[in-house]
Structures are given as C-alpha cells and as structure tokens.
Amino acid sequence: MWTLPNILTYLRIILIFPMIFCMLQFDHFWATLVATGIYAFATITDWFDGFLARKYNMGSDLGRALDPIADKLIVMAALVVLSYSKFSHWEVWATFLILFREILVSGFRESLADYNIKMPVSYIAKVKTTVQMFAIGGLILFNTFSPWYTVAQALLWVATILTLYTGFQYTKIALTTINKGTK
Numbered sequence: 001m002w003t004l005p006n007i008l009t010y011l012r013i014i015l016i017f018p019m020i021f022c023m024l025q026f027d028h029f030w031a032t033l034v035a036t037g038i039y040a041f042a043t044i045t046d047w048f049d050g051f052l053a054r055k056y057n058m059g060s061d062l063g064r065a066l067d068p069i070a071d072k073l074i075v076m077a078a079l080v081v082l083s084y085s086k087f088s089h090w091e092v093w094a095t096f097l098i099l100f101r102e103i104l105v106s107g108f109r110e111s112l113a114d115y116n117i118k119m120p121v122s123y124i125a126k127v128k129t130t131v132q133m134f135a136i137g138g139l140i141l142f143n144t145f146s147p148w149y150t151v152a153q154a155l156l157w158v159a160t161i162l163t164l165y166t167g168f169q170y171t172k173i174a175l176t177t178i179n180k181g182t183k
Contacts, residue, residue, distance in 0.1 A: 003058045005049035005067075012042045012070045016077045023081040023140060036141040042074045043133045071129075072102050078136050086144055091153065094160040098132070101167035108174035115181050119170060128162035135159050 019038040025031035049067065053059040079095040087095065109119050138152025 001060045005053040006063045008045040008049040009066050009070045101163045105170045125166045132159035
C-alpha cells in the first residue's frame with residue numbers, strides 16, 4: 001500500500017545502505033555529517049510516519065509489520081558498523097546485548113501472533129528507544145576523543161540497561177502466555 005507513512009518506512013530501509021557507506025568513511029568529515037543526517041532523518045521519520053498513520057487513519061497491516069522491522073534494521077546497521085569502526089570492546093558488548101534483545105523480543109512477538117496476542121510496546125521501551133536514538137546519533141557524529149562522545153557512550157549504556165529490563169519484561173510475558181497456551 002502506497003501511503004505516505006509506508007513510503008517513509010520504505011525510505012528508511014533504503015537509506016540504511018548510504019548510511020553504512022558513509023559510516024565506513026569516518027575519516028572524512030563530510031561522511032560523518034551525511035551519516036548523522038541520514039540517521040537523524042530516519043529517527044524523525046519513524047516518529048512522523050506513526051503520527052501520520054494514527055492522525056489521518058492511514059495505518060495499514062503492511063505498515064504495522066514493516067515499521068518495527070525498519071527501526072530494528074537501522075539501529076542494528078548503525079551499531080554493527082560502529083562496533084567495526086569506532087567501538088571499544090565494552091561498546092561491542094552493549095551492541096551484542098541490544099541486538100540479542102531485539103531478536104529475542106521479535107521472535108516472541110511472532111510466536112504470540114500464533115495465539116492472536118499482541119505484545120504492546122511499554123512506556124519504558126519507548127524511553128529506551130529515545131535514549132538509544134540519541135546515543136547512536138552521538139556515537140556516529142562525535143569523534144571518540146570528544147567529551148560529547150563520552151556522553152553518547154553513557155547514553156548507550158543507559159539504553160542497554162533499559163533494553164535488558166524491557167527484554168526481561170517481554171520474555172516473562174511471552175513465556176507465561178506460551179506456557180498457558182500449551183497446557
């Protein structure tokens with residue numbers, strides 16, 4: 001379906017590739033700015049497409065399925081490239097924990113769909129996403145020697161802690177539901 005919210009979601013997915021290309025050129029200042037701009041655009045359009053879909057009743061099944069996939073793809077792509085190009089081993093652990101949680105929760109959501117049960121996004125998960133977006137944006141933009149990079153690193157760890165917390169919440173809900181459904 002070609003609604004504006006879906007077009008924005010498709011655009012976010014397509015822009016992952018030039019973002020990765022620019023992130024792999026971190027030694028060029030222009031590439032850092034372009035990668036940061038693409039990432040910022042993606043995070044803004046994530047909010048904007050949801051707003052449009054709700055406000056103007058432009059939601060669709062395709063959009064509901066594709067939007068979280070697009071969000072996870074851009075976050076995962078950014079974190080993997082940062083792990084390759086900028087991160088110390090500690091930030092690589094944060095990346096692993098975030099990716100592990102995202103895959104685990106996505107799998108549980110898919111399993112719960114077999115029971116016609118939706119796992120709603122919690123308020124804490126929305127806070128986690130916001131902190132994660134600012135952290136990743138700062139990690140892309142700032143040089144590793146910048147004090148702002150240190151702030152972005154701290155935000156990454158706040159996002160990681162929130163990621164683990166919400167991951168445990170979702171796991172508990174999913175396992176309880178699945179266990180009830182199999183008895």
